[in-house]
Amino acid sequence: MPCSSHTRNPFTAIETPAVGVTVENLSKSFGDHVVLHDVSFSVEPGEIFVLMGPSGTGKSVLLKHIVGLEAPSSGRVLVNGHDALAKETREQVRMAMVFQSGALFNSLTVYDNLALYPREHRVSNEAGIREKVMHALQILSLEDTAQKFPSELSGGMKKRVAIARALVMEPQLMLYDEPTSELDPVMSATISEIIASLKDEYHVTTLVVSHDRDLALNIADRVGIMMDGRLIFLGTPAELREPKDAQVAGFLYPKIDLKHPRFKKLET
Amino acid sequence: MKQLNSILEGFGSTLQLLVRTFSYIGSLPRQRARFIEQCYLIGYTTLPIVAILSFFIGAVLALQAGYSMQNFGAKQFIGSLVGLSMARELGPVMVAILLAGRVGSAITAELASMKVYQEVDALETMNIPPARMLVLPRLAAVLVMVPVLAIIADLVGWFGGAIVAKYTSFISIEPEAYFSVLRRYMKFQDVMNGLIKAETFGFGVVLVCCNIGLNTRGGPREIGAAVTRAVVVSLILILVLDYFVTKILL
Amino acid sequence: MNNAQQTARVGLFFILGLALTWVTFETLSGGTLFKNKGYTLVAGFESLKELKEGDEVRMAGVKIGSVEKTRLAGRRAEAVLRIDADAKIASDATASIVMAGLIGTNYIGIDLGTAGAAPLADGAEIQTRVTPDINTIMTEIGNLGQKLEGALSAFGTTLNGDGKGGGLFQKLDKIVTDNSDRVSTTMTNLQEITTKLNKGEGTLGKLINDPALHDELIAAVAEIKSTASQAKGFITDAQGIIAQVKSGQGALGTLVYDETMANNLRVTVTNIRSVSDKLAKGEGTLGKLINDDTLYNTAQSTLKKADRALDGLGDSGPITAVGIVANSLF
Numbered sequence A: 001m002p003c004s005s006h007t008r009n010p011f012t013a014i015e016t017p018a019v020g021v022t023v024e025n026l027s028k029s030f031g032d033h034v035v036l037h038d039v040s041f042s043v044e045p046g047e048i049f050v051l052m053g054p055s056g057t058g059k060s061v062l063l064k065h066i067v068g069l070e071a072p073s074s075g076r077v078l079v080n081g082h083d084a085l086a087k088e089t090r091e092q093v094r095m096a097m098v099f100q101s102g103a104l105f106n107s108l109t110v111y112d113n114l115a116l117y118p119r120e121h122r123v124s125n126e127a128g129i130r131e132k133v134m135h136a137l138q139i140l141s142l143e144d145t146a147q148k149f150p151s152e153l154s155g156g157m158k159k160r161v162a163i164a165r166a167l168v169m170e171p172q173l174m175l176y177d178e179p180t181s182e183l184d185p186v187m188s189a190t191i192s193e194i195i196a197s198l199k200d201e202y203h204v205t206t207l208v209v210s211h212d213r214d215l216a217l218n219i220a221d222r223v224g225i226m227m228d229g230r231l232i233f234l235g236t237p238a239e240l241r242e243p244k245d246a247q248v249a250g251f252l253y254p255k256i257d258l259k260h261p262r263f264k265k266l267e268t
Numbered sequence B: 001m002k003q004l005n006s007i008l009e010g011f012g013s014t015l016q017l018l019v020r021t022f023s024y025i026g027s028l029p030r031q032r033a034r035f036i037e038q039c040y041l042i043g044y045t046t047l048p049i050v051a052i053l054s055f056f057i058g059a060v061l062a063l064q065a066g067y068s069m070q071n072f073g074a075k076q077f078i079g080s081l082v083g084l085s086m087a088r089e090l091g092p093v094m095v096a097i098l099l100a101g102r103v104g105s106a107i108t109a110e111l112a113s114m115k116v117y118q119e120v121d122a123l124e125t126m127n128i129p130p131a132r133m134l135v136l137p138r139l140a141a142v143l144v145m146v147p148v149l150a151i152i153a154d155l156v157g158w159f160g161g162a163i164v165a166k167y168t169s170f171i172s173i174e175p176e177a178y179f180s181v182l183r184r185y186m187k188f189q190d191v192m193n194g195l196i197k198a199e200t201f202g203f204g205v206v207l208v209c210c211n212i213g214l215n216t217r218g219g220p221r222e223i224g225a226a227v228t229r230a231v232v233v234s235l236i237l238i239l240v241l242d243y244f245v246t247k248i249l250l
Numbered sequence C: 001m002n003n004a005q006q007t008a009r010v011g012l013f014f015i016l017g018l019a020l021t022w023v024t025f026e027t028l029s030g031g032t033l034f035k036n037k038g039y040t041l042v043a044g045f046e047s048l049k050e051l052k053e054g055d056e057v058r059m060a061g062v063k064i065g066s067v068e069k070t071r072l073a074g075r076r077a078e079a080v081l082r083i084d085a086d087a088k089i090a091s092d093a094t095a096s097i098v099m100a101g102l103i104g105t106n107y108i109g110i111d112l113g114t115a116g117a118a119p120l121a122d123g124a125e126i127q128t129r130v131t132p133d134i135n136t137i138m139t140e141i142g143n144l145g146q147k148l149e150g151a152l153s154a155f156g157t158t159l160n161g162d163g164k165g166g167g168l169f170q171k172l173d174k175i176v177t178d179n180s181d182r183v184s185t186t187m188t189n190l191q192e193i194t195t196k197l198n199k200g201e202g203t204l205g206k207l208i209n210d211p212a213l214h215d216e217l218i219a220a221v222a223e224i225k226s227t228a229s230q231a232k233g234f235i236t237d238a239q240g241i242i243a244q245v246k247s248g249q250g251a252l253g254t255l256v257y258d259e260t261m262a263n264n265l266r267v268t269v270t271n272i273r274s275v276s277d278k279l280a281k282g283e284g285t286l287g288k289l290i291n292d293d294t295l296y297n298t299a300q301s302t303l304k305k306a307d308r309a310l311d312g313l314g315d316s317g318p319i320t321a322v323g324i325v326a327n328s329l330f
């Protein structure tokens, strides 16, 4: 049971060292459909790695490999040196993932959604858990929703609850699947700040899948861009500001050309 | 061949789930609240339908037995016939079928939707094994509640039979006579056998329904399909198990 | 619904289940688990027949306990009886396995024993008695039927004759027919005498003065009397004749006047006497019937056997048993 012996207040200094992630020659196909082609990269401990790419290129599938929910067709994924599929990995490394859809427990209230992990792992007593949970809800302006069920929330609220639930876990490795996709600009900025401060204060290793250019350029240590199941770019945000690759530039800074709309080009 | 394969696969994954669930048995005391909730859903809320159904099954047994036995002058044995059939066969099977229809389908629907909407994935990333949190309390609850349901089904069925035996004009056997014959030809062992059968069926039904729910892939349409499959598989399982358990217990 | 309420309901539900299971157990296994009150007795039998654990023990029809255990002990079967603490059983009371019906409902019946006898202590052995079970009774009834049939056909032959010598009734008939003239004359005469006697013409002294005739008459009458009483119940005809003779006793004095009448009477008396002599000596079939007791004994023993067999059916008796057979079959 990870870290059940020492109780920590939320957002205080972390005792456990940050962990790294290594993806080695990962390929994945569902039947005939090849989603990932020989993807290799690594995320250093305490780093913020932002993964970008067009819809449907396999970013979410890649994240699932890292938390061990999908098995690679070939290649492997190591988390802190352990195979991501092994059961021990999850026991040794505290990982949290914010699912693209939120994946909230629909039968539990927002409060119970957040309290589930600390309760199951007996992180602290009920009063301690309450403190943690309310703190996380406050950060994301969710205090009023504590007793609501997920079905009573808006899309953006669900996303924030999912982030809050991940925060309560106090993970060493945090995976976000499009955390800002449904949020207003201010809330998006808040999320970016939270991610950055988690890294600064607790050395949480972070992997963010996002289409949010501001987020990537402002808080990322490194950025990767995927296209058609391949990693086509790996570099710093500075490199990304003036992309040399036309494909990357076209993806990051698409022109909205009303005279020659893209969908009409398909017809010709 | 493909079908045989999928049957074997289902069988294997069910056993795996059973083994995994058993490995978490030590966490049951901590899951008291969940266990009680499942007891409530599986036992308490199923009681009315069990009572109604077993009453009428006992009643119709007495009626049919009375009708067919009046020609042999063996009417006075209705008590033992209803008693034994209820306790040894109909009580357990009926409770199990109700469980499959009422509880099993609900379990599959719930777990399948949790699976489809990635709640199960979320649990796994939280290092909370679904077998421990979702399956164990249900299996434990069914083990505790099914004998209660079965004994109630037996007794209500007996009384249903007694009432019909008394008030049907061509039978008219007093309850005292009915129950004295029932007592004479029944041992507690018969009731016990029935309880063991009910226990086996209930356990199998819940296990199978959990497994089918957790192995659902796809979207909402698959949730519906999973529920249908769970109920069908449960019913087949009940009758197949019935044969073997009866044979073993005889 | 809050958690506490749910827990309470589940708890109650579970307790209900336990209670019902317990009640069922108590009912079906005769309540041997928690009701170990009272004391035990051991009853040994050659065979326990249909007796099983949980059956009742009754004393004079009142339930006083149940069969706790049945077991084999060496060359006999034993039933351990659990008797209610307040039921005292005399040491000379005997237990037997009783059938309460043909469908195998048995219980142990214990009789009251003698009033002063010391009560049996815990663990003591009670005397037992073998009672016929339904199979024995059925066999017995079969045998009885055959015996009765044999006896009745022998009796029939005796009465109606076997075709050669003529039966008892034919012979009686013949006696009466042969003497009918004389008897009827006698009767007429007797009637006249009675009439005369009624008119006061009777001279009873004359009869008393003739001791020989008197003695003879007395002897004959006595003999007739005894014969008649023996034959009574079998031959009403003969009884009628003798009764008429008997009634003529007071009027015999008048016979003295009439010589022929006296002679006639004498002949008649002699005839009757010879008949009664023959009867007394055992000659003739009627005589045999009266004096030879083989036939009587045969009939008697047959009836006794029937009696015994029927006794064996115990409390309920054969009528109930047959009634139950009939009920259960029709």
Ligand SMILES: Nc1ncnc2c1ncn2[C@@H]1O[C@H](COP(=O)(O)OP(=O)(O)OP(=O)(O)O)[C@@H](O)[C@H]1O
Binding pocket: A030, A033, A035, A053, A054, A055, A056, A057, A058, A059, A060, A061, A062, A100
């Ligand atoms: N379980 C699955 N079975 C079959 N195909 C799948 C499965 N999961 C994903 N895919 C396929 O893999 C491809 C990549 O899906 P994925 O969800 O990783 O896309 P994505 O990069 O996250 O896109 P988006 O930015 O829209 O979220 C898609 O074409 C999808 O159809």
Ligand SMILES: [Mg+2]
Binding pocket: A059, A060, A061, A100, A177
């Ligand atoms: Mg995605």
